[in-house]
Amino acid sequence: MHIEKIVDFAQTNSATEHYRPAPEKVLKGDPAQSVRNHFGSPCGQFNAGIWEGAVGQWTVNYSEHEYCEILAGVSVLRDQDGNAKTLRAGDRFVIPAGFSGTWEVLEACRKVYVIFEQAQA
Secondary structure, three states, X not given: OOHHHOOOHHHOOOOOEEEOOOHHHEEEEOOOEEEEEEEEOOOOOEEEEEEEEOOEEEEEEXXXXXXXXXXXXXXXXXXXXXXXXXXXXXXXXXXXXXXXXXXXXXXXXXXXEEEEOOOOO
């Protein structure tokens, strides 16, 4: 494999996908979101890129494992019991598959994501 196969996020010109959570998942605000997926593995189980979200709150149910690094903004991640973790620029963390709760953006948020979705048996 050649060095040209290395994916440099700063030099990748990936298409931006704009979307919103399904209406039944939105709890408050108008959380418009965008994603630039800079890398997707051939098997489709591994992806990495940049995500951005506007102020709002919605429910989340993770079937994938996700590593996140907050680049800008402030968000609050809550589990189903209401326990909360505030996420700010510089925070790095993993959300394991099976996590359910809410994601709330308090200040427009930007993050690097790395997702692994285990193949269904």
